[in-house]
Amino acid sequence: MFGLLLFVRCTTVGFHSEAKRSAIDFGSFAEIKICTILETGVSEEETNKLFDYWNEELNLYSIKVVPIPYRKMERPGFTGGAIFSYLYTLDLEPPCDRILYLKGRTLGDLVYEFFTLGIFLGVGLKLEIHGAVDSKTHSRGYIKSKYISTLQILFTSPESTLVHEGYHLLGCGHQLFMEECYIQIQKVKTLAREKETEPGFFPSITPEGKKFKNREAINSEE
Numbered sequence: 001m002f003g004l005l006l007f008v009r010c011t012t013v014g015f016h017s018e019a020k021r022s023a024i025d026f027g028s029f030a031e032i033k034i035c036t037i038l039e040t041g042v043s044e045e046e047t048n049k050l051f052d053y054w055n056e057e058l059n060l061y062s063i064k065v066v067p068i069p070y071r072k073m074e075r076p077g078f079t080g081g082a083i084f085s086y087l088y089t090l091d092l093e094p095p096c097d098r099i100l101y102l103k104g105r106t107l108g109d110l111v112y113e114f115f116t117l118g119i120f121l122g123v124g125l126k127l128e129i130h131g132a133v134d135s136k137t138h139s140r141g142y143i144k145s146k147y148i149s150t151l152q153i154l155f156t157s158p159e160s161t162l163v164h165e166g167y168h169l170l171g172c173g174h175q176l177f178m179e180e181c182y183i184q185i186q187k188v189k190t191l192a193r194e195k196e197t198e199p200g201f202f203p204s205i206t207p208e209g210k211k212f213k214n215r216e217a218i219n220s221e222e
């Protein structure tokens, strides 16, 4: 069973180095198919905008993410943990390389945000989680795709959250400097071209180096 703690906790943002990134050969162009779940209230237009932003970043690595409409649904539970429990019940089937859940914003969220914002201002602690990726396979994740509070926008946005979680979906962990992540992306792209990788599947690597060369390996991971 998957518990609450089995997703990557996103707290830090790594520093990029243009010089180090451009020194790495990311090989040929790769496409990653992201099966996307739209929570009620999240539109296709918003989804496409988020993907456009994400693709601008991924262009630096010769990668393109393509949103594949997967389903539209009500939130399976209030917490991020409930979304994760749900995501783990979904098998990765062709054409999905990854599954991404776009969380909307409900009246309950508004109340919750109001209180966490109060705590944030009061003690400098931010309780809200804006997104996460499963730490076992780095293949499923969610982001909060809607924000309203201007104070929140100062610190984060759906676009920056997606880019951040997107690096996790490429096998990166948290690091102060992103160089390690560039190498990780190079590795997963190399793995994608290897013969033993399932044809048409963009594989996954965890920061610990565990490789998932086919969907079956991801689906049987418990």
Ligand SMILES: [Zn+2]
Binding pocket: 008, 009, 010, 011, 012, 164, 165, 168, 174
């Ligand atoms: Zn993170």
